[in-house]
Amino acid sequence: MYPVTHVCIAIGAAKAGERLLPEGLRPADHRFAAVGGLLPDLIDKPLAWFLVPSIPDDHFLAHTLWFPLLLLAAGLVLAARATDTRLLLLGVGALTHIVFDPVAGDPHKLFWPLFGTSIPHANAYLFDSPISGLRIEVLLIAALLILPHAYEPFRRRLSDFAAFGSV
DSSP: OOHHHHHHHHHHHHHHHGGGSOGGGOOSOTHHHHHHHHHHHHHHHHIIIIIOTTSSSSOSSTTSTHHHHHHHHHHHHHHHHHOOOHHHHHHHHHHHHHHTSGGGGOHHHHTTTTTOSSOOOOOOOSSSOHHHHHHHHHHHHHHHHHHHHHOHHHHHHHHHHHHHOOO
């Protein structure tokens, strides 16, 4: 999947999931979900490129299911104690990243290290091929470039998101 697609899916999931939370815990800043949607790549890609070049691909530590689950658990505790949903939103975004990435179709990668400590290569695409992901990315970028100029309410909502994180 691609960055804009990950961000859009993460924000959408956070917005859809906020109805599950009590009224006092409803997230106000969805920018944290957007960052969470990119977080596994922001962690794993630099590690693979610069620090651990011997691993088979750039989907390893933060692309396991354990990473978003730890963020979600810590986020739930923080939200319950301090009514702060920022870490919870990071976890939601990271979980959507994992679900829509190649690791979702590979249990050895998804549940690493349960099936052994060697890091497998992620090559199973759950949601079609990388070509389809590129098409979605191009369409989303085109929409984000065209809609703010053609549609005033969209421009206001995009501006509110950038300034305040509201969706």
